[in-house]
Amino acid sequence: MDNSAAPKLWLALACCLALSLPFGVSHAEPPPGYQFVRYDDGLRLAQKEQRPIFVYFGRYGCGYCDKTNKVGFADPQVKAAYSQHYVLVYVNSESMDRLTLPTGERITEMQLGERMNTLGTPVFFFLQPDGKQILKAYGYQDPAKLLEMDHYVQEGQYARADNPSPSAQ
Amino acid sequence: MISRVLLLLCCALTAAGAAADSNQFTVAATDNTADFFQIESSGRKNMAADDQRVALVWEETRGGHTASHLAFRPLAGDQPFGTPIVLGENDAFNPVIARCGSHFYTAWIEQDSIRATAFTGGQELPVVTVVSGSINELSIGCQTDSALLAWSARKGNGYAVSATVVQTEKDRLTTQTPVAVAASDTYRFQTNPGAAYAKGRVVITWHDRSSGTNLLYATSGKSLQQLDTQTQINELIKKSYEWGSGSSAVRNTLAVGEHQRLVAVWLDKRASRAGYKVYSAFSNDGGISWGDNYDIIDEWGAVVPQWTPAVASDGHDRVMAVWMDAREDMNCIWSAKLSGMTWGANTNLSDDAEEVHSPVIAYSPNGALHVAWIEIQQGKGSRIRYFSKAK
Numbered sequence: 001m002d003n004s005a006a007p008k009l010w011l012a013l014a015c016c017l018a019l020s021l022p023f024g025v026s027h028a029e030p031p032p033g034y035q036f037v038r039y040d041d042g043l044r045l046a047q048k049e050q051r052p053i054f055v056y057f058g059r060y061g062c063g064y065c066d067k068t069n070k071v072g073f074a075d076p077q078v079k080a081a082y083s084q085h086y087v088l089v090y091v092n093s094e095s096m097d098r099l100t101l102p103t104g105e106r107i108t109e110m111q112l113g114e115r116m117n118t119l120g121t122p123v124f125f126f127l128q129p130d131g132k133q134i135l136k137a138y139g140y141q142d143p144a145k146l147l148e149m150d151h152y153v154q155e156g157q158y159a160r161a162d163n164p165s166p167s168a169q
Numbered sequence: 170m171i172s173r174v175l176l177l178l179c180c181a182l183t184a185a186g187a188a189a190d191s192n193q194f195t196v197a198a199t200d201n202t203a204d205f206f207q208i209e210s211s212g213r214k215n216m217a218a219d220d221q222r223v224a225l226v227w228e229e230t231r232g233g234h235t236a237s238h239l240a241f242r243p244l245a246g247d248q249p250f251g252t253p254i255v256l257g258e259n260d261a262f263n264p265v266i267a268r269c270g271s272h273f274y275t276a277w278i279e280q281d282s283i284r285a286t287a288f289t290g291g292q293e294l295p296v297v298t299v300v301s302g303s304i305n306e307l308s309i310g311c312q313t314d315s316a317l318l319a320w321s322a323r324k325g326n327g328y329a330v331s332a333t334v335v336q337t338e339k340d341r342l343t344t345q346t347p348v349a350v351a352a353s354d355t356y357r358f359q360t361n362p363g364a365a366y367a368k369g370r371v372v373i374t375w376h377d378r379s380s381g382t383n384l385l386y387a388t389s390g391k392s393l394q395q396l397d398t399q400t401q402i403n404e405l406i407k408k409s410y411e412w413g414s415g416s417s418a419v420r421n422t423l424a425v426g427e428h429q430r431l432v433a434v435w436l437d438k439r440a441s442r443a444g445y446k447v448y449s450a451f452s453n454d455g456g457i458s459w460g461d462n463y464d465i466i467d468e469w470g471a472v473v474p475q476w477t478p479a480v481a482s483d484g485h486d487r488v489m490a491v492w493m494d495a496r497e498d499m500n501c502i503w504s505a506k507l508s509g510m511t512w513g514a515n516t517n518l519s520d521d522a523e524e525v526h527s528p529v530i531a532y533s534p535n536g537a538l539h540v541a542w543i544e545i546q547q548g549k550g551s552r553i554r555y556f557s558k559a560k
Contacts, residue, residue: 059438060378060382061381061382061413061416061438062413062438063408063411063412064413066412066413067411067413070412094378094383094417094419096211096305096321096360098262103203104203104205104230106207106228106235106262110420111209114474114476114493118444118474119442119444120438120443120474
């Protein structure tokens, strides 16, 4: 991308976001500009494309979600890496919308949080294409931390017993 | 390991202590790990009882699709639950049930419609379609011997809560025109409804995140056609003025206790860590005003998140809340009794060392307690367990 176009693009995105929200409201939706999908759709897509999954459990009102969106995910390097490397899944951890799991079981998004022991929000999971957990991280994530976790997963370091997970915090 | 041994001991002592005047049954079971049970509804109204029988509604996939089932258990002696009745003819989910006067009303979501029926004595009334639309959640309460149904349905890019009254007339059910509970242009994401009737007022609870976080509201009035403006129930705790919109309140559940005092119980995300806590508030004026918020969880449960709270009352002095948490390293069903404005010690109700979840609760008018939940037997399927205790 032409570097000179980037500020204009961000300005346009910011304007769109501002216009779409009531004044004074802080949302914690998935960060803008990312292609997040539902959990059940994401599992199917990951199986098909054999790509790892990045799952973001968020909550409306959640301060650390808001900060991670506006600082962590706003970083262009993070956006490029995560958009390219993962099937991106967002779960509204307070939603009663139903998901259909690969087993056929239908549970709400909130029940999924209960089963994955999400504790609070935000919680981030890196999963293998078959849904097995690679890494779990709690709380605010700055760009450096997000990139560190990406490297850890992409380089397959989780398969090495002598390499501790960067999420141990 | 030590905590697991203590848990087993605790569970065994709990079961032994309750054995003299309690019953436990398996309501339904499957040894196929590909089959699933669900006890899930808005307000967690999946069980109801009078002094003669208790009724439980649930979802299951044993027939190859999601079906809703209802089973009754006679309370005399040690009789188990009877043969389940299948609710609806297609995929059916979010079943609810309430005992209002001498009627057991049940309703469920089937093919984007709410369907309902009632059982009076041994007679099942013809099923009626209450409303059609993109229904997402459904709850039930009683208005004397009629049922109050409240549901959340898609509206534009959000959700709106509506409610109606369902009543028996001779041998059929009649329904009123549904009423919107709050302005959907201001409150654009109304979900998780609950319904009750106290002090001559209809009360519909719901939460909405239009402010940026889920806040819990009650709308009440002398009838659904005379609803007043909404009142916020939960206290909003805001720890940052830079990030986020503050704490949230979700999964509310309602009971009407002694002197028709309303008890609202919900999951509250105000703690810094350890996820959701179970909080409560009371209204003595039929939902017009609500008092301070009270934490139900004791210090032992404060370190883990709580899930799926439910509350019930016998309409007199007994009010109990139940929920699931893993304070002892595995999922157990926990409970607390209300005494005045104070919640008692958290007590484990699950009877063995299997993973359990999704508790629901009901009281008979005579004070008999009924609790049901789902038990996962690792690698061996799952079952619905039921526990009852005489007054």
